Amino acid sequence: MDKKIYVISRNIGKSGEYFLFHFIGYYNGVRITEIKVKGGEFELGEDYVLAIKQIICLDGILFGELVKSKKLFI
Numbered sequence: 001m002d003k004k005i006y007v008i009s010r011n012i013g014k015s016g017e018y019f020l021f022h023f024i025g026y027y028n029g030v031r032i033t034e035i036k037v038k039g040g041e042f043e044l045g046e047d048y049v050l051a052i053k054q055i056i057c058l059d060g061i062l063f064g065e066l067v068k069s070k071k072l073f074i
Helices: none
Strands: 004-015 018-027 030-038 047-058 061-071
Touching (some): 018 047, 018 061, 030 047
Parallel strands (some): 030 061
Antiparallel strands (some): 047 061
């Protein structure tokens, strides 16, 4: 069974095949400073609700594959 998490975060750019999202918090007891998401299309500086699967955490960066996203309007 794939582990899936939901995150609210802001797109801060793109690096190769990954979109970068701002995040300060913890995942499974590890401090996370950034999220890298593979898949989807995002606008720079906009906030999104992300459903992410196949999660790997390396050196404080959370890597995952996009399941679904929704842009937030505030």
